[in-house]
Amino acid sequence: MADLSTDTAGIQSPNPFWIASGPPGNSLRQVRLAFEAGWGGVVWKTVGGPVIDTAMRYGGLDVYGRKLVGLNNIELISDRPIEVNFAEIAQAKEEFPDRAVVVSLMVETERQAWHEVVKRAEQTGCDGFELNFGCPHGMSERNMGAAVGQVPEYIEMITGWVKEVATIPVLVKLTPNITNIESGALAAKAGGADGVSAINTINSIVGLDLDTWETRPSVNGKGSHGGYAGPAVKPIALHMVSSIAHNPELAGLPISGIGGAHTWQDVAEFMLLGASTVQVCTAIMHHGFRLVGELETGLSNYLDSKGLASVRDLVGGSVERISSFGDLDLNWQVRAKVDPDSCIGCGKCIEVCRDNQVDCIDWENGTVNIGRVAKVDQHECIGCDLCSIVCPVTDCITMEEQPRVLQELNWNGLNAKVGVPGFSDETSGITWERFPAEVAPLVDSHGFHNPSTADTGEPEPV
């Protein structure tokens, strides 16, 4: 069985599963339950000044009858007195010395205030700090949280203040509500952060009550934007984590990944894109602490199946796979293939190809009602993958690699061959007029619409 122990910025943890700063980590009672269930670490719910929460703090996004695909919240930082939290943090660390206990901090933007809270918090025996520069609601309106995180200079300044006194690792939690999250990570690094946590929640309005036209949640008729989390945000989080991991100026900066992780596969993805620990909150708000058992079993079996001795072997393993569009081979071709034995005849592929792409799928056996099977016209298929994505049967439609016809060529390479000097890389001077003679011979014709033909739906002349 693989070794699941890991660390982020020197904060040791028996497994990569941490509880993200939020409702599950607001008291010793909860953290005991979490650690007994097997969580490797907790980022204690952000401690700071007094707050008062509203009733109706959450809004769920259900999709196709699935509950909580996304979760919006307007809950604030810990609503418990700071000294109570510190006492309980110390107790938690004493009871579970092998677990990572990280304290999330947020105070007003004053050097003295940060110095005091850091010194006081260190007395708990905690393993590290996470600076909450990401909370997008409520606290940001009090010039904390995302109000800091959206200004890289503030991130650098406050991180610097914390590092002046902290003797344990400091992570900076980044907000996604910014044009480029790398600027936040660069500022954290410049301020001396030992690592970053990404991402915090995303500004959102989860929905409306169509009877009353009030927001969900509605607090006595009014609402405000909240922070969006849950499975729906995972792709955004993965991109942001990967962009930090991929930035050469940030090379080696430890990352604790956050954003919709729910399954062991999600955890593996965050780690492959550069995270060394993964924080979970919404999944616990949906399923409770015991979910960690399935995370642990699943990830462990996955590592064994890959022949990996340690979970650390995953970290960053896919970062080099992230490239830019200009580097992608335009002449690598696949075609969709339907397995007639597993096709159930729903026709989803036929309709979406007809309505969105090239209309290259039809019934193989006419218009029979029962027992019908879809078939792809291999000459027309452009290999886009939409059909296999909508197919309800696992592995019914596969994308089959085609024998290479034209040599590997990407947009950058094409540009080098036929681009017009003087044009920028983006425009290249590759115009539709020049396509047929100069471009078309070099690239596979499935990758572009032939400008000499019109797609009118009329039958082609014989």
Add this chain to the structure above:
Amino acid sequence: MGDLFTGLRPAAQIDADLAERLPAYTRNEAIVEASNCLYCFDAPCMVACPTSIDIPGFIKLIQTDDRLGSAQRILEQNILGSSCARVCAVEELCEQACVLAPHEGPIKIGRLQRYATDEVYRDPNGFARAGLVSGAPTGRSVAVVGGGPAGLASAAELRIAGHDVTIFDRQPELGGLAMYGIIPLREPSEVAQWEASQVIALGATAKVGCEVGVDVSGEELLEQFDAVFLANGAGRRVSSISLVGAEADGVEDALEFIEEIRVQRPSDVPVGRNVVIVGAGNTAMDAATIAARLGADVVTCVYRRTQGEMTGYPDEYEHCLKDGVRFRWLTQPVRVLTDDTGHVSGLECRVVVLGEPDIDGRPRPTVTDDVVVIDCDHVLLATGQLREPGLYERFGLDVEWDRPKMTGPFHTSDPRVFAGGDAVLSGKELSVVDAVAQGRDAARAIDAYLEDHA
């Protein structure tokens, strides 16, 4: 029938056991089930539906919480959508065609349709709310003979087209077999009553208790109306099975037995302690279920062929087995035995062997000399309906065997007279949903005829 019994079981228990078998979906159950629908392209379920209901569309509307819109989608194709949701053989139609049927099992289309149509069910303005309203008056009039599913569907469609409609039915209430021939486990009579009420709300006139050919003549209808639609069903009495002594006390038509259940409190319907049902079709299964639940000690279906040839649906057969109903295959009743009061005391049967297939492809039963006597005090005959071609003769129509000779879809030999529903259907098409499709489409044919003969 002094030798039959009531009170074999407590009335409240009988009421409970004859209540609608399946509970209605809650909103959440319906949305979860609807969410499993793949929303197939060119959906097979829709092709399998005789009334071509846009099933993926109505399910998508359930999933997105527009229950009224869902009911509209159903009722615009099938005004008896509430009945069909309950009585359709979905496992042989839409749900059999569902692409998920051979895998994780079909979407529960019937129950979802019930959820959707329950939005308007019982509402006095239900059809209007679902967008079914009468058209601008045309001044033309149509007589509909028979107020069953085909007649009601035609009447609604004709009213939507703006024609005056009068429905004639010999029964005291409209609904035909949906009202009188379906056991309450499958559909409470209130559903059929509400549907009929909505056709009346559309402006159709009902002449109930009025049998065409008896209380009013064919000639009168042809004089008073611009067109006539014959939707008089597949007849009434059981077809002859050469059963000697069938006039004995305690021998009755299974459909009449079911009708008694519909028109009075079931616990007031007398039943034997030892009941034999002759036949193994769906009417036989229904009658057997009722007899068992009324408290008969032994209920036996006798059928001259085997389970493989029975016309009853497998699900209904399974329900019967759970009720303790016994089946005797390859058994042909030949004579009713009676006691000294003239009441049935047993059924003399002959053992049957199966031979070569007959014209329907089913093995031809050959009666042997081996005799079996089944003791019983109640015999219910469910061996099919006997058509009544006399009605067609009274309209002066050409008749083929026992049905009107059809000269085109819904057209009889008289251009003013149309026919559809069970009157012209046979086999598995003898169903509520096929009758609705017939009535609706016949109305369109009648509308076209009236248009051409202004």
